Structure formats: C-alpha cells, structure tokens
Amino acid sequence: SGRGPPGPCRSGRGPPGPCRRPRRPAGRRRGDGPTRPQASVQFRDTAAELLGEEPADVLAALAATGRRAAVLLAAEAVGTAREALDRTVAHIGGSERPGRPAGSLPAAGHRLADLCVQVEAARSLTYAAAREPGPGHDGGPLALAHALEALRAAADECVRLPGGLGVTGEHEAQPFFRRAASDELLFGPVRRLRARAAERTGLLGEAAA
Secondary structure, X not given: OOOOOOOOEEEOOOOOOXXXXXXXXXXXXXXOHHHOOEEEEEOOOXXXXXXXXXXXXXXXXXXXXXXXXXXXXXXXXXXXXXHHHHHHHHHHHOOEOOOOEHHHOHHHHHXXXXXXXXXXHHHHHHHHHHOOOOOOOOOHHHHHHHHHHHHHHHHHHHHHOOHHHHHOOOOOHHHHHHHHHHHHXXXXXXXXXXXXXXXXXXXXXXXXX
C-alpha cells in the first residue's frame, strides 16, 4: 500500500496479518497437485519491521534466510527421492521379466544400487548442512544441489524401470517426476548451486562475504 517502511521487511504474525488465497492452476496442468499447493499472499494493514538499517544488514538477513530455506528444501527433496526409490524397488520386486523377478536382473539391480548410494549421499550432506552452527558455514546450496540431482535420478528410474506403465499419467511415478522438474525449475539449476557452494568455500578464488 506504500505506507510501510522502505526496504525489505519482515512481516508480523499478529492480526490482521497477511491474507493468503489458494491458487488453482488453469486448465489441466496441475503442477505438483495437492502435495505442494500454491497461494497468493496479500499484505493489508500488516505490521512489519525492517530487516536492517544498512544494506549489509539486509543482505546478511536475506542470506541467512536463504541458507535455512536451502536446507529445508534439500530435506524435502531427499525424502521425496527416497520414497520414489522405495516404490520403484517394491514394483520391481513384485514383477517378472520374462519368467523371473525383475529385481534379479543385474541391470535393474545395479541401477537401483547406484541410485540408493546417490540418495543416501544427499541425505548425509543435508544432515551436515542442518548441523552447521552459524553464518560462517554455507553447506545449504551444496546439499540442495545433491538433493535435487538425487530426486531427478530417482524420478527418472521410477518412470523407466516399470516399463511402459511409467510414462502413463495415472502411474504413481508421475508426481515424483513433476516434483523433480518443478524443484529444479524453482530452486536450480544445479550447476548454479554448485558454483555458489564452490565460491563460498573458496574453491573458485576468494570466498564471498
């Protein structure tokens, strides 16, 4: 409304607070569906406070928020990747090709084993980033990069290994595939997250402040 303080602000939680209205995707494209609903937020007569008086304070506050968000999103992506992996294993273990369990085929077993290693590596990085004590550490982008890669790989195998069923819109693989695509679109690309992590650790020269 133009009556608030100039600059980035943190909104309060008291009444009346921000107004949130759910958004429904137009047409048949449902995005992530009910697993990640979208909403438009409108601020009207909402109490707010400046993130900082100086530009450096504002940047520090935004960076801290970004680090926390990266870790939370990485944890979500790892959990989604693990669920996709578990469902793929369950499906492969219960199907036969031809005349033998599909899970006993070396190609399928090796792909699932590699995927399990990738998912667990992303989980370990996410745990490590969550335990970082303060602003001097920045493992969030690296954890998120690995988590998004693991989710994409798990979603791909969830579609491919079941065969022709995986590409149908009704198959359980589709929500995982849509989540992987939307996460990479919203929070990636992965190469940028990796570059950010390398910059912060000084691998590409002096670390950014």
